[in-house]
Amino acid sequence: MTRIPFRIGQLWRTTTVRLTASFILIFVVFSVLLLAFITFQSSIVIQRQQAADIDREVARLQRIDKQQGVRAVAMAVGKLAQAPGPGIYYLGDAAGQMVVGNVSDFPVSVFRADGIYNFSYQRQRPYDPDATDDTTPFPSGVAVVRSVVLQNGMRLIVGRDVVERRGFTAIIFQGFFYGVLGILGLSIVAGALTARRVLRRIDAINATSTMIMAGNLAKRVPVTKRKDEFDGLAINLNAMLDRIEQLMQGLKDVTDNVAHDLKTPLTRLRNKAEAALRDTSGEAEKREALETTISESDKLIRTFNALLMIARAEAGAPSGALTDVDISAVVADMAELYAPVAEDAEMTLETNVVEGIRLRANRELIGQAVVNLVENAMKYWEPAGSAAPGKIAVSVRRFGGRILIEVADNGPGIPADERENVVQRFVRLEKSRTEPGSGLGLSLVAAVAHLHRGIFRIEDNVPGVRAIIDLPAA
Amino acid sequence: MKILLIEDDREAASYLIQALDEAGHVTHHAADGETGYAMASGMDYDVLIVDRMLPRRDGLSIIESLRAEQDKTPVLILSALGEVDDRVTGLRSGGDDYLTKPYAFTELLARIEVLARRSSPGEAATSFKVGDLSLDRLSRKVERDGETILLQPREFRLLEYLMKHAGKVVTRTMLLENVWDYHFDPQTNVIDVHMSRLRSKIDRGHSTPLLQTIRGAGYMIRD
Numbered sequence: 001m002t003r004i005p006f007r008i009g010q011l012w013r014t015t016t017v018r019l020t021a022s023f024i025l026i027f028v029v030f031s032v033l034l035l036a037f038i039t040f041q042s043s044i045v046i047q048r049q050q051a052a053d054i055d056r057e058v059a060r061l062q063r064i065d066k067q068q069g070v071r072a073v074a075m076a077v078g079k080l081a082q083a084p085g086p087g088i089y090y091l092g093d094a095a096g097q098m099v100v101g102n103v104s105d106f107p108v109s110v111f112r113a114d115g116i117y118n119f120s121y122q123r124q125r126p127y128d129p130d131a132t133d134d135t136t137p138f139p140s141g142v143a144v145v146r147s148v149v150l151q152n153g154m155r156l157i158v159g160r161d162v163v164e165r166r167g168f169t170a171i172i173f174q175g176f177f178y179g180v181l182g183i184l185g186l187s188i189v190a191g192a193l194t195a196r197r198v199l200r201r202i203d204a205i206n207a208t209s210t211m212i213m214a215g216n217l218a219k220r221v222p223v224t225k226r227k228d229e230f231d232g233l234a235i236n237l238n239a240m241l242d243r244i245e246q247l248m249q250g251l252k253d254v255t256d257n258v259a260h261d262l263k264t265p266l267t268r269l270r271n272k273a274e275a276a277l278r279d280t281s282g283e284a285e286k287r288e289a290l291e292t293t294i295s296e297s298d299k300l301i302r303t304f305n306a307l308l309m310i311a312r313a314e315a316g317a318p319s320g321a322l323t324d325v326d327i328s329a330v331v332a333d334m335a336e337l338y339a340p341v342a343e344d345a346e347m348t349l350e351t352n353v354v355e356g357i358r359l360r361a362n363r364e365l366i367g368q369a370v371v372n373l374v375e376n377a378m379k380y381w382e383p384a385g386s387a388a389p390g391k392i393a394v395s396v397r398r399f400g401g402r403i404l405i406e407v408a409d410n411g412p413g414i415p416a417d418e419r420e421n422v423v424q425r426f427v428r429l430e431k432s433r434t435e436p437g438s439g440l441g442l443s444l445v446a447a448v449a450h451l452h453r454g455i456f457r458i459e460d461n462v463p464g465v466r467a468i469i470d471l472p473a474a
Numbered sequence: 475m476k477i478l479l480i481e482d483d484r485e486a487a488s489y490l491i492q493a494l495d496e497a498g499h500v501t502h503h504a505a506d507g508e509t510g511y512a513m514a515s516g517m518d519y520d521v522l523i524v525d526r527m528l529p530r531r532d533g534l535s536i537i538e539s540l541r542a543e544q545d546k547t548p549v550l551i552l553s554a555l556g557e558v559d560d561r562v563t564g565l566r567s568g569g570d571d572y573l574t575k576p577y578a579f580t581e582l583l584a585r586i587e588v589l590a591r592r593s594s595p596g597e598a599a600t601s602f603k604v605g606d607l608s609l610d611r612l613s614r615k616v617e618r619d620g621e622t623i624l625l626q627p628r629e630f631r632l633l634e635y636l637m638k639h640a641g642k643v644v645t646r647t648m649l650l651e652n653v654w655d656y657h658f659d660p661q662t663n664v665i666d667v668h669m670s671r672l673r674s675k676i677d678r679g680h681s682t683p684l685l686q687t688i689r690g691a692g693y694m695i696r697d
Binding site for chain 1: 654657659
């Protein structure tokens with residue numbers, strides 16, 4: 001039982017219930033205003049109708065008086081006075097003595113002059129043979145009457161009991177009261193039901209997040225077939241969770257790879273240092289060991305930096321890192337930087353750069369990516385195995401809504417089934433295991449392409465590799 | 475040179491002080507930001523070496539305060555943060571150069587020697603002369619021993635940078651940064667290839683080579 005107030009309290013805190021409550025309030029206020037207006041309008045109509053009725057009856061009685069004389073009028077008034085209803089009738093002589101009628105205690109002014117009067121009066125109790133209690137006062141009424149003098153000086157008063165009219169208003173009010181009460185009740189029930197439904201769906205999301213926070217990253221928010229806003233939210237949340245899981249997986253991969261690819265050379269480094277320490281050999285050997293240590297640690301740092309860069313690029317760049325960059329100029333710079341190197345390696349480096357291609361980009365990363373591709377092309381070219389002279393073609397061009405940065409070579413190429421693999425972190429083709437390098441070059445290129453919302457792909461250049469950084473132009 | 479080193483890692487600091495001493499420089503040391511700022515504004519140094527992350531006061535805020543006081547002492551920022559953005563914010567705060575940890579001491583030494591204000595012939599110089607080699611920045615003409623040497627635009631900029639810092643070691647990364655304006659670390663000997671081309675143009679056929687390779691550090695031009 002103690003849970004109920006808690007639940008109600010909880011319900012009250014929900015947005016749905018509060019919204020429902022404010023809607024009910026607004027609805028009631030407007031209903032009251034509307035009803036007041038209707039009541040006011042209808043009472044005016046009723047009032048007019050009563051006035052018209054009174055005027056018609058007076059005119060008719062005056063006509064009877066003119067045509068048939070006072071006796072006929074007295075009989076007509078007597079008949080009217082006995083009919084049940086709100087009618088008020090009086091016929092009296094000039095002295096103020098009632099001849100026939102159902103009300104006599106008019107204010108004095110009514111007898112003095114013709115006109116329309118409003119007043120409260122004491123109604124006469126109709127004769128009831130079965131009545132036992134004659135002492136209880138009959139309720140007083142409010143009347144509107146018209147007073148006229150007939151041809152022979154007798155006074156005719158015709159009117160209506162207004163209380164009857166007021167009764168009508170009371171009925172409207174009563175109906176309205178119960179109506180509002182019903183609406184209030186129904187709204188509360190409907191609000192509570194909606195809130196419960198909404199709460200249940202939110203509870204499902206909360207439960208999922210709790211499980212995810214507890215470490216179960218594979219958990220997903222349930223999506224119904226209703227396609228409502230909650231499903232929209234759930235779908236987005238799930239997409240976000242997928243992305244987070246992917247990033248977490250990436251992080252795990254990085255740590256695994258760091259563990260493997262950094263620990264191995266670190267161990268080597270340590271062994272070398274230990275060997276040098278143990279060694280009884282001369283100063284020159286010790287010096288050489290130290291120099292190896294430094295160059296090994298430089299390599300380690302380079303690998304580590306590349307890893308960090310990839311991780312950051314894959315995680316998406318801070319928006320501040322992207323500026324308006326002349327991609328053509330960056331690629332041309334890199335080609336110019338590497339042309340002499342290629343020449344020394346007895347290769348040619350051709351450039352085919354369309355001028356003035358600009359993009360919001362990270363200039364350093366684009367440059368680094370192009371350098372990685374060029375270095376890769378040079379590294380894997382096999383002078384002995386190739387009949388044709390080594391050739392690297394670097395180009396930038398627009399293609400539809402895309403910007404394509406291509407580095408193509410005529411080297412040994414990459415087997416089709418391994419093209420996807422080389423883009424992965426640390427993957428190096430079996431053949432190239434012995435080559436120097438961290439094996440991160442192409443994965444960095446892929447990460448840079450991803451950072452710029454593009455893709456990196458490798459195609460066959462027959463023979464050789466065509467590496468393409470494919471970026472959206474805007 | 476008189477150098478102020480603001481660095482909280484005592485081991486790194488004592489190593490640096492010793493190495494700078496061996497290179498002939500006098501180094502003062504501050505182990506936290508506040509002390510460093512007080513020393514930097516109280517004394518006249520040729521170069522400040524400021525670690526970016528310091529106890530009590532952030533390295534960048536020290537530089538900003540000094541610059542606000544019109545103190546134009548050259549500053550080399552040391553940082554474990556190596557991203558392009560970090561470099562940009564570091565230089566924007568008023569630093570003159572940025573070096574990412576870990577670094578080679580030769581790299582640091584080369585950079586502070588180039589930074590030191592007393593030593594440079596200045597940005598404003600219109601021509602440089604080393605031995606019988608002369609370079610005119612306005613007419614973009616290079617001559618050696620009265621003979622005109624034709625250089626590619628990039629080769630001209632390489633030589634210009636070297637001659638601007640004649641007698642000082644410039645490292646490969648300094649060349650990549652200042653001549654090409656890129657900050658990444660090329661894996662191949664790309665700078666060496668460019669240098670050997672430049673060398674063949676200016677030193678070939680002359681008895682005294684001007685362009686020298688400094689082993690384990692970089693290059694230097696001198697007569």
